[in-house]
Amino acid sequence: MAAALCCGLLDYKTEKFALTRNRRVGLLHRLLQLAVLGYLLGWVLVVRRGYQDTDAAPHVSVITKMKGVSVTWSKDASSRLWDAVDYASPPQGENVLFLVTNFIATAKQAQGTCPESPSVLDGMCTEDVDCPVGNPVVHGNGIKTGKCVMFNATHSTCEIYGWCPVENNTLPRKPLLAEAENFTLFIKNTVNFTKFNFSKGNALQTNDSTYFKSCTYDPFFNPSCPVFRIGDMVEAAGETFQDLALLGGSISIRIEWNCDLDQPTAWCQPQYSFILVDRRYNFRTASYYWDSQRRPYRSLMKLYGIRFDISVHGQAGKFGIIPAAVSFGTGIAFFGAVSAKYALFL
Amino acid sequence: MAAALCCGLLDYKTEKFALTRNRRVGLLHRLLQLAVLGYLLGWVLVVRRGYQDTDAAPHVSVITKMKGVSVTWSKDASSRLWDAVDYASPPQGENVLFLVTNFIATAKQAQGTCPESPSVLDGMCTEDVDCPVGNPVVHGNGIKTGKCVMFNATHSTCEIYGWCPVENNTLPRKPLLAEAENFTLFIKNTVNFTKFNFSKGNALQTNDSTYFKSCTYDPFFNPSCPVFRIGDMVEAAGETFQDLALLGGSISIRIEWNCDLDQPTAWCQPQYSFILVDRRYNFRTASYYWDSQRRPYRSLMKLYGIRFDISVHGQAGKFGIIPAAVSFGTGIAFFGAVSAKYALFL
């Protein structure tokens, strides 16, 4: 009986101790269960929408079209009008497109010999020995003929065999196509989430054929009009058009689709953002022709301008029985693990 | 002893009660274990192939080439032959390509003044005040000169300075290149899953050099011949070629690679699908030339046609020891959680 008593006492003491311990552990336990429940409801169901199937690789189609006209004046005061066919390239309207804002034209180049441009390091010389015959000028315009000749009063450069005369690299001080600011870019973008057989375009579905001819995109007042003013896009990228137009630049147009297909499809709208990638951009292009003696000539153009690079990313989610079961099951399992573990410690 | 007996009885009763409860809970328990096992085997191992490493971002290369010839007849009954160099652009064979099916040609445009087209809203006028000097015509072809002139018997439009004469926007009623239906498009597509150092192309590996010159793709009889008839593709997209050819259109060619590299590589084959993106598509392009007095001219072409946009998605999986361990371990853990939890409730 004494043993029983003592044991009874012991039991009582242990129990009392266990109770206090229980209370503390129990609190921790409840907190943990709450955390898991919070994770399950907050993270899995609300933030991650774990009950949804997702498709993060939509098939994307982008078609673009620029509009607007501008007049440029050359030194001899002759004017030239530029329309979209002249200043936009490539003509097909792909997702990378280019708007000429400034240029250096070198008309009537023919194959022959002439002095290299003094702007090319490897073309500078003081005597003929500096120009070994047959060597190409590194980053230059032709093959050295072995002679060192006067380019102008101050510079001597190697004579080259190439397209002559070489390009004159003095750029107009102000952009020639300054009015390009008011040109517009129409972007037709369609995304297709094949997993859900769901397609949507960024243009308003309308029967009014003149709508896209008169509207301009505005993030607040006109978000469904995919006609963007060039100047607005440059400003949204944090630049002023006149600065960028002088030496060219590269702007990334990003279209983000983040669609919850359990909601009305009207809520599935793209977000546009405009980011400056680079402050300089130019390339050269030429058109070739032949004179009456079939001698080849070319008109070289060094084009400065704004390159637009449209990239589309998208993600769509829709309720699916399997992901819902998995998410819920996983949550239950965590919940169970937490419950079981701490119960055992008691 | 009485206490012991009573307790023995109590024990017995509790045990009996516990047994029935056990049976019921046990059933639930088994069902849950079965669900977890089903999830583990069905979802993780079979559907998701959880034992595999995956690579969902292959490096993709697409090269295309169009073939075929067609004759067009102009109003003055002169014929013109079109081959791939004439109707396909860009010539390099990229993943976006264009086939001309109809066009409006405006030959010999020069810079000068002429009346704006009456199809441009902002170009309409009734008196000179409607055409403020120096303003560009919105969505039009030039800069207003301040005069309102007769375009034809019924319309008056602003005179503009621009490329003149302006484009005549009457499109032939039937597609000029109606025979383009029989042209073929060769698509060479290679995917490379760098993670597994695995490359595969969509073209049959063959030594017969004439194979690709004589075969045509058919989903059932000839799925390894990547030469697609244009008409077949348009039909697969749910359109008739003659309708689409008139005003142009945009078709998305989707190539899906879904490869289980634990299977023979011959099973790793692409799936093609053809989807109509848009019912209208056109763009303008020009070729420039100079007359004997060095005055610039251009030949403007408004090209209607079918734009093909090839997009490739791919995913490959291969057994990997780490994902296998993780998947299996996770499954075991769920299994354990379910077992532990319900065991505790007893």
Next chain:
Amino acid sequence: MAAALCCGLLDYKTEKFALTRNRRVGLLHRLLQLAVLGYLLGWVLVVRRGYQDTDAAPHVSVITKMKGVSVTWSKDASSRLWDAVDYASPPQGENVLFLVTNFIATAKQAQGTCPESPSVLDGMCTEDVDCPVGNPVVHGNGIKTGKCVMFNATHSTCEIYGWCPVENNTLPRKPLLAEAENFTLFIKNTVNFTKFNFSKGNALQTNDSTYFKSCTYDPFFNPSCPVFRIGDMVEAAGETFQDLALLGGSISIRIEWNCDLDQPTAWCQPQYSFILVDRRYNFRTASYYWDSQRRPYRSLMKLYGIRFDISVHGQAGKFGIIPAAVSFGTGIAFFGAVSAKYALFL
């Protein structure tokens, strides 16, 4: 007391048995816990960096520019100089670009009738019946006129209406632009991980404007100079330039960004790899012109060369409180599951 004793003995025996079993099970238990801990630390935290938010879909921008000059000699010993404007296309510098290394020129093609090339299967004939009027030659250059004519001493082919004369398909035995090996390709690549508002370019940030004009990429000595010698790239792809230049080829330039943004940003550097996709590559292009009688002509060029296809993949990770909590919580749950499960078995 006897009962107590027996029970005591039983207890003792059971305990002893349980102890040995415990030891064995305990060992397994510890091993499992160790495995879970290893998984948690090794896989989740170190390999997968589970405590990080990730962005695997950066917005990517690629701008390219080729440099170099080369001279070609035609059969009549006349020389021609090629610079980047002549041999690189498209001129804009996109992520797919082409370098001419060999070509077949067919000057002054006009619309008319001439014999089909004997290299086209469907154009071969022995009598007029083989050439039904109005049928296009399959994979050929024109429409059959109904006559079978002599092409040369050994071959008879159908007469066609098309661009005449047809292309002469004898390719120079050695690449005409063999010096293209020393040309350079400048690749300007910027990635932007929008989730972390982090941008980085592959070019060294330097104020020395001549740096990119004089450096060449080398994986060990000069990894920050994005100017690639064509010959080096072809070699890195496992080919010799002279072989590839003859019939053209396609090379994939892959840029991989794998950035841990918890580390200094200087460690976030791209990895380049060069892979041969194809051993043949060519396309045709034409320039159109008119003679004094306004008859259209074209100069057809079949261009062989190297196509470079730049693809950029990227992934960035950065510490995030939610993924860290989730990874840690999941690990704890697994740990708990393992602990709980085996404890129950005892």
